[in-house]
Amino acid sequence: MPEVRCSRRQLLRAATALAGALAAGNPARPARAQARAVAAEPITPALIEAAKKEGKLAFYTAMDLPVAEKFAKAFEARFPGIAVRVERSGAERVFQRIGQEMGSRIHAVDVVNSADGAHFIAWKRSNWLAPYLPEEVARHYPPQYYDPDGLWVTTRVWLSSLGYNTNLVKPEEAPKSFADLLDAKWMGKMVKAHPAYSGTIMTATFQIVREFGWQYLEKLAKQKVMQVQSSTDPPKKLALGERAVMADGNDYNLVQLKEAGQPVEVVYPAEGTPLVTGPSAVFASAPNPNAARLFQNWLHSLEAQQLLVDFARQHSVHALAKDKPGARRLDEIKLWKDDPAGVEQMSEEIKARYAQIFKV
Template sequence: MKTGVNRGSRFTAMLAIALIATSSAFAAAPAPTAVTPELVKKAQQEGKVVFYTSVDVAVAEKVAKRFEARYPGVTAQIERAGSERIFQRLGQEYGSKIYVADVVNTSDAAHFIHWESQGWLAPYVPEDVAKYFPPEHKDADGTYATWRVTLSPIAYNTKLVKPNEAPKSFADLLDPKWKGKIVKAHPGYSGTIVTSTFQVARDLGWDYFEKLSKQSVMQVQSSTEPPKKLAQGERAIMADGNEYNLFLLKEKGAPLEAVYPTEGTPLITSPAAVLKNAPHPNAARLFQSYLFSAEAQQLLIDAGGLRSVHAQTKEKAGRTPLSKIKVMKDDAAAVEKEVETIKSRYAQYFGV
């Protein structure tokens, strides 16, 4: 595995290059910061970092363990919950002036637009973000960047559905033969599904959801659930859900197969940011730098089943490369504006 963390003698040169690279592109973003021995020392004095994240808990704990091994003396505390729950909790805590979280990550990129407008995020650009992340995956003000990427494809249980009979598109799911056999997650609880519902409704029309709701769909909360229900054999098809749970389950032997619908697959970008009122500001910055390092990004791919937009990472064999998949366009700003409409129209059709 390559290491993307640049330290020591190369630091000054890197900083200079990064400075030039970013200052032309993003006027408001701060200069990229490398991990210096001084930062590590200060982080060690703080001793701890608290990470609010919506990534699968086993993946989060793995990242934490790896971080602790790399920077002994700094403990990483994982607070895992669904995206909308994290959004609610952070709002609740900040409303009461309780500052516990250092770094935050959810699957609803619209959250970050909201938090930034509230002034809760600290501008901080890790060196790797400046160097290896494509411009559409970092905020112009330098407050957040896409920590992980996943898709929300269709999938089926290979014991219950033969490959040649499996649906190929969203439109195929409306076939009466799938009635009572579909599971899907809920936009009221999952950030991933808010995003995917927005993209599908935009590209196929709300009409699609109205018809889908007549298929006696089993409704679950988190986007991590449909792949698990599929693996248990509770339903044969999932209409949406996390691609990364599909990969992880499939690689453990579960009878699952992903389908990338012909209309395009919803693309879920999941940013991470340092909070302005982080109780451990240096540990927070060190952790944020680690999250975006090639090492952590590769870990997300290998152990987490996720996608990375870090230029130095390699896709895992056996998974369809992101470049081969037709994806729908993500648009966090539009989601932020329309989130209430998305949830109420959805509830109108599905009854919950």
């Protein structure tokens, strides 16, 4: 599963080398790539034809709704005649809905994109995912960012950051670290999202507990934090001015809002920032298998990945995707490493303890 140990620059260098090796037909391919169980698939006219016959697909995702709809519309423009229906909810809610639907033998999901990598471990174990490796992924993605059997690919990378409303807080007074949030002056002034709803927050909570232990959250809970559900909501609550500081939430929503002229600012905490990776997969029981594969393929193409960087303000692991000029790069931020296997082990405990500590 995805892990970030090296900086993004190192990572890109490795990926570029890999891509170069592949392009040159170098026989000294890395062992990982050789061990791939599935062939890389390009977008073929036959696939497009078959997908158009199906004419639609259901995309279950945890990404911010306007972002997801943007991808849907871009895909529809690229492949006219295939309608994408976005089913957006928090990653943990998406996981529960898919589980509930599959349990009743309802096969509605074609492609899923989550904010919690742990879900793909569970789905892989249940044999619910279809092996499908898009060609561009095999060429341009570092191998730790996709499953060797082609069951999932990391679509996007982003952070759970802090933030504040610039009308309500002066930059010099803004919190700089997780520890700052425990200051009494932020009592009743913070908003945070919920790990039983949001995969971003589940991932971030796991990393916070790993780094600081539960006592940090116990202290935070005494600060009368406003509890919302989705990690997309704290940035919006900041923009409204409903709360001055956000204790967790998507950094990309804040960047988008700031660029739209809203009075918000991102803070990457001094101790380190929780890193979140969002993989996508095609379901084996997809009712529209060809449209699903076409969408999965396109979603990881340079076209879609550049949209991810430019519009969705997230980070791509596609080697050719270009950073937006002036945007904060991942290697400039002190990152914590994500650990989907660890999250999978701990998710029930996190939900239960969190509910105990925060009462909701």
